[in-house]
Amino acid sequence: MRIISSAVRVVVLVATAPLALSAGVGEAQSAQSVARPGFDMTVVKPESVGFSSEGLDRLHQFMQQAVDQKQVAGIVTILARHGKVVDYRAYGYRDMAAAAPMTKDVIFRDFSMTKPVTGVAMMILYQQGKWLPSDPIAKFIPEFAHLKVYKGMDSSGNMILTDPDHPPTMRELMSHTAGFTYGFFGDTPVDKMYRDANLLASANLQEFIEKLAKIPLLYQPGQGWTYSMSMDVEGYIVEKLSGKSLPDSFRENIFSPLGMRDAGFYVPEDKRGRFTVLYRTGPNGELVVDPSASRRSGDYDVQPPMPSGGGGMVSTAEDYFRFASMLLNEGELDGKRILSPATVKLMTSNHVPAELLTGKFGIGNAVMRPGFGYGYNGAVEFDPADANLPDGKGTYQWDGAAGTWFWVDPTNDIVFVGMIQRMLGPASPPLEYGSRQVVYGALVDPSK
Numbered sequence: 284m285r286i287i288s289s290a291v292r293v294v295v296l297v298a299t300a301p302l303a304l305s306a307g308v309g310e311a312q313s314a315q316s317v318a319r320p321g322f323d324m325t326v327v328k329p330e331s332v333g334f335s336s337e338g339l340d341r342l343h344q345f346m347q348q349a350v351d352q353k354q355v356a357g358i359v360t361i362l363a364r365h366g367k368v369v370d371y372r373a374y375g376y377r378d379m380a381a382a383a384p385m386t387k388d389v390i391f392r393d394f395s396m397t398k399p400v401t402g403v404a405m406m407i408l409y410q411q412g413k414w415l416p417s418d419p420i421a422k423f424i425p426e427f428a429h430l431k432v433y434k435g436m437d438s439s440g441n442m443i444l445t446d447p448d449h450p451p452t453m454r455e456l457m458s459h460t461a462g463f464t465y466g467f468f469g470d471t472p473v474d475k476m477y478r479d480a481n482l483l484a485s486a487n488l489q490e491f492i493e494k495l496a497k498i499p500l501l502y503q504p505g506q507g508w509t510y511s512m513s514m515d516v517e518g519y520i521v522e523k524l525s526g527k528s529l530p531d532s533f534r535e536n537i538f539s540p541l542g543m544r545d546a547g548f549y550v551p552e553d554k555r556g557r558f559t560v561l562y563r564t565g566p567n568g569e570l571v572v573d574p575s576a577s578r579r580s581g582d583y584d585v586q587p588p589m590p591s592g593g594g595g596m597v598s599t600a601e602d603y604f605r606f607a608s609m610l611l612n613e614g615e616l617d618g619k620r621i622l623s624p625a626t627v628k629l630m631t632s633n634h635v636p637a638e639l640l641t642g643k644f645g646i647g648n649a650v651m652r653p654g655f656g657y658g659y660n661g662a663v664e665f666d667p668a669d670a671n672l673p674d675g676k677g678t679y680q681w682d683g684a685a686g687t688w689f690w691v692d693p694t695n696d697i698v699f700v701g702m703i704q705r706m707l708g709p710a711s712p713p714l715e716y717g718s719r720q721v722v723y724g725a726l727v728d729p730s731k
Contacts, residue, residue: 322608322617324601326371331731332364338725339370345721346714350375353570354712355686355703356562357385359600362722363608363698377559379570390545390558391702392583393596393603394683398514400537400606401592402457402660404521406626407536413524416454420461423520426496432462433473433499442472444499451504456513457659458634462500463511473501482512487589488519508635508644508651514660518592529590540619541609543602548590549583550597558583561685563706573706594684600702603689607698610679611691630659631679648716673723688715695729697722
């Protein structure tokens with residue numbers, strides 16, 4: 284994937300409301316009028332909710348082709364409309380060398396699909412009155428009270444720093460507009476400082492914050508959009524405001540109520556047999572086992588000392604489907620309410636200023652442009668026609684570095700989750716956006 288900022292074009296491997304969200308009043312009422320059954324993973328006939336079985340066969344062919352051509356080892360997909368599952372399939376292998384088939388209960392590395400979950404943890408605290416979008420981040424992280432802003436280099440090769448025009452706010456933190464970056468793949472002096480600090484290898488979140496506080500912002504708050512470590516900063520804030528560790532906060536407030544049985548920040552010993560192998564592109568374009576997998580927190584074999592709110596989760600496809608279904612159902616799932624409808628709407632509405640929606644900023648296919656922006660911890664299609672996409676108005680979405688993806692479409696009352704385990708790169712198959720074309724091509728009677 285690619286990050287595009289005002290200063291640099293960067294290749295990146297780290298990825299990407301309901302919602303009455305950004306939908307209009309009439310559209311929202313239409314979605315809300317559908318009676319919600321108890322949560323049930325039984326697959327119903329596609330025609331009962333407006334899909335064509337023949338059209339969904341094209342989805343199966345599209346996914347199977349990626350496996351047959353060895354573009355990916357295996358896939359699990361789930362599609363639902365009106366709270367009813369219309370397609371739930373596993374393709375290929377969890378482990379190619381062992382010929383272990385992909386099954387619906389396989390556990391995946393979510394990477395950046397952790398971000399929307401961190402966003403929900405933050406919105407739970409918002410509902411409790413613990414922060415406001417207009418609050419300075421430094422209100423909760425005093426170490427950020429004296430952040431400087433990078434303004435270029437002088438003739439002697441020294442960094443020029445200036446004060447921020449205003450203290451970066453919580454709204455900017457949650458929409459990637461505060462001035463932070465990731466550092467892994469950029470070539471600015473600020474990116475180099477991120478790499479030298481080895482931020483995500485910090486001993487804990489407190490050390491991470493202390494290191495980050497010494498690095499200047501890449502640009503003035505609100506004046507750019509750069510995919511960043513902002514959601515790892517949010518993880519620290521969740522711990523501080525909840526008084527619990529990030530894994531405990533997620534488990535108690537999100538995973539347990541929603542029945543996300545295998546979601547967490549590590550895979551315990553009794554579940555290791557369901558953990559999928561991580562692949563990447565080899566020197567000749569072939570799939571090879573990712574050699575760095577075993578170096579990632581022991582490949583998720585213990586609870587990490589620095590849990591990443593930006594990319595540390597693991598889950599099954601069904602776990603994440605439950606989370607996404609809660610968003611579509613305006614904060615509630617199967618009688619368990621996590622957020623209010625108003626809070627979900629706030630989270631899943633665009634918060635990127637119009638002057639930044641020019642196509643100059645973005646990551647991968649998530650380019651900030653007319654009709655396509657970013658809410659809190661996820662992208663938002665507030666005008667799909669302008670964005671040249673087939674989804675309904677208000678669609679909230681994101682993806683992950685190993686190819687996982689999801690979207691929630693409040694206008695058409697659709698949830699889709701796709702899970703693979705191939706680190707994204709130039710040779711990655713276009714499953715995320717290709718699946719959208721096929722799914723919406725199969726929706727032949729939206730009135731049902």
